Each structure stands twice: as C-alpha cells, then as structure tokens.
Amino acid sequence: MNLQQFLSELEKQGHLKRIAHPVSASLEITEIADRVIKRAGPALLFENVIETPGVPVAIGLYGSHERMALALHDSPENIAARIDSLIKTVPPEGLFAKMQTGLKLLPTLKSLGVKSVNGGACKDVILKGDDCDLGKLPILTCWPDDGGPFITLPMVFTHNPNTGRRNVGMYRVQIFDARTTGMHWQIHKVGAQHHREASEKNQPIQAAICLGGDPCLPFCAIAPLPEEIDEMMFAGFLRGAPVEMTQCETIDVRVPADCEYVIEGMIDPHETKPEGPFGDHTGYYTPVENYPVFRVSAITHRKKPVYPATIVGIPPMEDAYLGGGVGTIFKPLIKTQIPELIDMNLPVEACFHNLAIVSIKKRYPNHAYKVMHALWGLGQLMFSKVIIVVDDDVDVNNMSEVIWRVTNNIDPARDVQIVKGPVDSLNHAAPLAGFGSKMGIDATRKWPGEGFAREWPEVVKMDKATAARVDAMWDKLGLGELIPSPSIDGHIVAPQP
C-alpha cells in the first residue's frame, strides 16, 4: 500500500474529506486542520492549494484510532500482542516442536528484510542541481511566528558512517531557500549521532528526506527503536512484507521506491544555521537554535504527487494518536526490561515527555524508586519529567482515579524524589537546553518495610454479598437499567463526563 492507495482506502471507509476550495499553504491549512482534529474529524485532502496548483496536501492521516489501524495494517493492540507472543516464544524442544515453531515464525522472518528494486514510482520525475526547487512543494507555514515553511512529516534516511547501519527518524525540515534547509535532529537522536560520527571523520553526511510511501513508514520513523534496529525492518514486520527500496540518484542511500517525494542531499560536518522558531507539539514555540544545514542535490517525485503533512501545536493534535500507538506497541518491549510494570499512561496533555504514570506489582520495599530510575535509563523515556508510580490496582488510564489515589497516598517530603539529567530538547522550562531536573513520585501504598509505622487504611468498598443482593433486587427498585456496583471491580472512581 502506498500513500495514494491509503487515501483511496480512507475515502472508501468515510475517513477522508476532499476540499476543492482554494486554500493557502501559509497558515490557512493549519487553521482548518486544527479545528477539524480538535473535534476528531476526518483526514483532509486539500486539492487546490493556492501556491502550488496540481499538488494536493493530505493532512490528518493518523488522526483517529481507525485511521491508525488502517495505516499500521492492524490495531496497535494487536501489534503489541504479536510482539508479546514473539518475545514469549518458548525455545522449542524436540524436532517436531522445532519445525512447528520454525514454520510459524517463517512469514515474520521473511517480512523483516528489505527488497532492492530498480527505479520506482518515486523517480517518475528526476530533478538535479539547479532544477531543484523546494518552492514547488506545498510546504506549510504552520503558525504566525514560525521561522518559515517546514516539512512536518519527513522521514530522514541516513547511514552510520562507521557501521553502515540505516536509521530513519522524523526530524522537521525548515525551508531556508530553494535548495537549502535545516535538519532539526535533536542531540539525543540517532540522526544526530550519525552526523556526529561523520563530523569526527571530517566528512559530510548524506541524507534522503522521504515523503509518502506505505502509511506505516512515518510511524516507524517516529518509533523510539533501539539504535541498532532498522526502522525498515520494523516496517516489514508491520506490513507483513519487505519494504521495496531503490537507490537514490545523487547519494548512496536507498529509499522506499513508492514514495511521493525524495529530497536528496548532504549535510556539512560543521555548517549550522539558526533554525526556528516553530510552533511545536508542546503548544509553545521552540526558540531559535543553531542546527545543521541540509543542501539539496536532487528532488525526485511521482508524476502526480500528493504532499503529506501534519501540524503540531496545543494538544490534542494528530501526534496524540501516533504517540498513543507508540505507547501501546512498545509496552511489551518495555516489560522485557521492567517486568514488574503493569501499565503505563503518557497523558496527551503532557506531550509524551512531561508525565508518565506507571503501575507496578511491588515486589520489595521502595521498589517504586527502582522503576523510576529504570525508566529514566530506558531510551526516550529518559526525558520523562515527572514519573508517578502507583500500585497495580490503580487504573493509570483513569485520570480521576489517578488523582484520587495519588494525592491521598503521598507524603510529599517522603515520597518525592528530584534527580538531574538530560531532558527533552523541547523542554523550555529547563535552566539549560537539554539538561534539567526530573521528579519521581512514589504513590504506592507504604509498607512497614519502608519505615511506615502507622496502619495503612483500606479503601471503602461494599462487600460482595450485599452487592449481589442488590443486583438481585434491582428490577424491583424502579431505577431503570442495572447499575453495576462501583466498588467491586476495584476501579472505584468513574471518569468525569
């Protein structure tokens, strides 16, 4: 499935709205898309973009649970279950069991590679050197104080100059002029590491900025995969088939052959330029900072391309669904590192990194502190500004319950820990860019072994026998449909309407 086939599928299922009215790529598309996404509306296809006649803009492709499941070829829950069952595959004993397990895993293994092809739809039109003009693309200027137009849904392909390993990350791209852009890979990201390793050899790094392709690809570019894991392998896993890759025209990088656009170029080891401001997913503008400069050597595209975009800003935006998918799909992998973790919620309003609420099955006194530090050491979860740890009987996705439990259970002087460390580059409150403090809150029930000498009270609940008697007499009470007992299933607080 490529982007345009995905759009047809969305349209067939009623998840896409075409807009024929002329609209500007400068601010107007943002304003329309923001209104629609805030009301959980459909994906939008702007067919008449004033600045670039003939090139439509697709936006909001991932902005609902149904669209996410269509883009990823399955629901995040099912994908998580598949990963979980792979992780839990027991080493088979005996020849028959080995053969059976082998046969079961074969389709998965086959899908993990990539397939090399010659040419591809992304090369219908090939422009090199002076013929390249980024002004021909409907690149959005998203917010009034933005530093310029930004490519907002790019997949940046690079290779580690020492190991050759591929990485694909979504790093926004600010347009400086027809053939020069910024490259906003933050210092903790893998693209930045590739650039650093190339710079140490005094070499430029080659990069391809891709737009479109299988709709699962942008998700893979966002996914916080370990550095050694190829995003295209993960894409193969999601698609159930290898991604077809083709060689670029001017650089030694392979890209998905069915992309809409491929922008090829190089980044000098030392050249930087002020990048930003940009109305970011925190809901605030990120200030101007120096970032590497990308110089375009070729632009290739489909004969009739569609330009995919997203906008970020005050949450919830489309990235809430993408981030939610990441949370669901990566839970089984987090549990391989932190097996006592039961559930985790990264509330949308906290923009992924500002708050993690995790429930654990406490095994020993002060276990919550081990879990906080494990999370602060685990990939991009290191950015978690606040981590709240609760017991396994708390539903972390029910914020009413979380507030009730946490505020009742903590003694701030005892249960709050503040540590220092790297923080998200977008954390504007930190005293230094990328370095600041983080807070852990142990909101679990306190044990005598943790020095708690008082008695810990029980939660107020009805007994099962009474609840059953009331269930039985419900019809005679004249109160309409049966209301189940609020206190039996353990999750006492209903979410606020």
Ligand SMILES: Cc1cc2nc3c(=O)[nH]c(=O)nc-3n(C[C@H](O)[C@H](O)[C@H](O)COP(=O)(O)O)c2cc1C
């Ligand atoms: C819409 C969107 C825009 C993003 N923009 C950036 C960005 O400009 N810079 C950045 O470092 N990360 C950005 N991210 C987050 C990265 O894509 C994410 O951290 C990813 O895991 C990085 O991949 P890597 O681990 O291969 O470096 C963005 C994510 C989304 C959903």
Ligand SMILES: [Mn+2]
């Ligand atoms: Mn990566």
